[in-house]
Amino acid sequence: MTTFLTFTILGLVLGAVYAIAASGLVLTYNTSGIFNFAHGAQAMLGAFLYWQLAYGWGWPVWLALVVVLGVVGPAMGGLLHALIMKGLRDTADVTKIVVTVAVLLGMVYLSQWIWHPEEARIVEMFFGSNAKVEFSGVVIRVHEIICLVVAAAIAIGLRLLFTRSRVGVVMRGAVDDPDLLRLNGHNPERVAALSWMMGSTLAVLAGILITPIGGGALQANALTLLVIDAFAAAMFGRLRSIPRTFAGAIVLGMTATYVMAYFPSAWTWTSNFRISLPMIILFVVLIVLPQERLRGAAIRTRERYRVPTVRRAAVWGVALVAVVYLLKLLMVETSVSTFALGMTFAIIALSLTVLTGYAGELNLAPLSFGAVATIVVFHFGVVGTGLAARLDVWGVLLAVLVTAVVGGLVALPALRLRGLYLALATLAFGVFLSNMVLRDTTEHTVFGVTFSLFPNGSLIIPPLRIGPLDLRDGDTFLMTATVLFALIGVGLIALRNSGYGRRLAAMKDSPAASAMLGQNLVKLKLSVFMISAAIAGLGSVLMSSAIGSVASENFNVMAGLALLMLTVAAGIGYVSGALFGGLMSGVGFVIIVATFNDLAAANPDLAPVYQAIGSLSVVSTALLGIGVGKSPSGTVHDVVESYRSLRDARPVLVGGAVLEAALYGLTLAGIMDNWWFAILTACLVMMLPVFGRMVMARVAPDEGRPAPHRTPPELVGVDEPYTEELRRELDRELGLSGHDRGPTPGGRRPVRSGAEEGNVHVVA
């Protein structure tokens, strides 16, 4: 009985901290419409700062708390809102999610830069772990009592805020109809800023409280993911209800402690299971959540992608293979294999192009699906031993197939629901896989067959051999991976141009309209998710064989998030976006950091500067992702648009090509080194459109380009005087005609207003 009570109290305490974290999440989601994936990272950053003040610099605990909770927490939230989140109105859900993922990664990179991950840091319980009270044999620590009291106070406080105070009511309105709120004289942005400040403070508080409960050691990745557990709790309240979120958090906390208490500790996977429990619960909640109403094209989003024709895509595919071949000639052997590794990442990134770019759905753990393929291929696809070991095509196909099926099974529970839930389900799967499968080094016996999923913690994946084509050779590997990328890329563009692709686009743009045409949305989402998982599986098998020996770190959730973020930043709607995103996340940053480290080693005087630049460039990756909020269609889109104007400036294009050929020739001849080639090529690519515009301006100064009418209709008569033509245009827009058509009930029903257009739910 005492054991039971002790664990119940421990469960309550854990639940209380989850509740604090989850309520912050629900708060920001409901006032700004942004599901903050960086919530856990904020908690992590807050806990590290608290450690720095209270332990690193030895400040008194109360002072450290006042500074972290009273200043840092709100400031962090306020800054996030002002600098990043405010700019996310009118963007697709995908953009919103990716930007918060970028913030998460940025915070993790930042913390690893400031606080070296290999140093041990301990945050102790308030008043020490020996300060405790005893009730009839049950021992409770003071820290635990503090957790319970704080959670209860927050629960009551939030309840009062939302039901009794004016600010709270306005907060509830902020997400439903910001325009209406504005009309009533409130400022929705101020309300959102306030909620971000509160949410961020709650995250920080949760981070400080939970670290000692989990053992006290501060570890950036673990802490970031630990608070992701709170997502499961928030799901109980359907991301809306704070009381239900609290209830969910308590259930979660108690289940976790009971598993620890009553599952036999001899089972090696008990502790892994306990860690994965929130994710498992999240899945269960997803399955039982009731179907939501179908939504329409919520808003006119800013994302725009142009779809090339298949013929044009094929030309670009051939060009890519040619360029890679020419570049290969410049490279030493190690660079070739690094490049090949990057190309395999680009193939994985293609899985995101079809899923997110074409269908508007999200997979936050692409590498975890890749891990499934790798495990399958390791067990069933290797022929031969030692140096003669090779992957065989059938094994790879089997792996791809299994990954597609696993992908389908993971996605299925979430497909009835909104895209956000699928994103959460994939993240849950990723964390689950890292905890349960990739750590599973022990032997199992099932039906008399003994096996272990991840023997010795790493898998040796030999190169692939297809008939006479042996990928042991680095050059062959690179060219094969490039050709594969080009083939899949062109295939995807063909898919996008087919009836299937149009159905995907329709589903992405308006699920409701698409359903009303007879489209079974679940079936379509399932099929595209399986295609995507299959591509991720193929890419990952190649990636694993490029690395040679893979461990669980290679399939880390964070690495998958970075891949997604960079692909979106480059342009998720484009195959070329996958190429750049994949190359950057696969090898780009490794190369940059390695280069700066080399420079640091070569110039010991400047070593700190070089190392700082190296770290800064890693943190700045996150800035790329955050930049998605500013240009949601991606960098590739912007580059393509800037080159579009060059089509008429043929001399500039030809000149650029000749110059580039000359650079290549010089480099191939060994007169110039590869770095200069890379830098000059980058300059040329960036300068060409600018140069083109200068030339164009001289040849045809603004001729035949009448300035289009830009004053929005509601400002006609205010910003510019009425003319007869404008009046006619207005009449046309409003559906009025020259003479009166008699009274219409329009008297009661005004014409579509801006507010209406901004916020469209199908269900009125």
Place this chain on the structure above:
Amino acid sequence: MSLLETQGITVRFGGNTAVDNVSVGVDEGRITGLIGPNGAGKTTLFNTVTGLQRPAEGRVLLDGVDVTRLPPAKRARRGMARTFQRLELFLSLSVRDNIRVAGDILRANTGSRVDVDKETDRVLERTGLGDIADLDVSDIPTGRARVVEVARALMTSPRVLLLDEPASGQTEQETEAFARMLTGLAEEGLAICLVEHDLPLVMKLCATIHVLDYGAVIASGTPKEIQESPEVIAAYIGTEVTA
């Protein structure tokens, strides 16, 4: 018996009854009007009929079959099609592809060998959208965008077509052409239900009109009967009804 029928449909949002015990029918080969002031429950009724909204009570019958529990896609496959008051076009597709995708869906569902491209051209011509077929759908004026929604619905070869304020935003010439097209469609046997605020248009086109106010049907009948109904006048002009 009508092709499409609602029997005692009631929809509540919290304590608010948006649609109150509504029983109406839509017949083949005729245009049935559904009018009423803002907030009368017209769009909610459409959403319930098409399956986007679940009713608290009542049934929806299509050709005598109870479809109340079916999801929207299954109702669509049984011949129901609609347009949206707040435009729901596929913004990343061109006008042509907005219409073509309906054929793509039909083809994928039935496995039929319909020539989608040819059918799309036919619908484009029929609805008079040929001149803007290759424009981005986000670049066309509202009035024509409404016609694109109708064209897209027609592409599914529906038996019942539910139109939610299709004429708002159209110029007078566009409305005239639109009226001719609707009449033609009805003559071919299509059952059309028209929600519209342009009363002269409704009076001109509809055989039967139902008037909704505060979620309930307050009058049904021919255009003439409706125009003379004291309840309708009261609902629109807002005087007290003295019985």
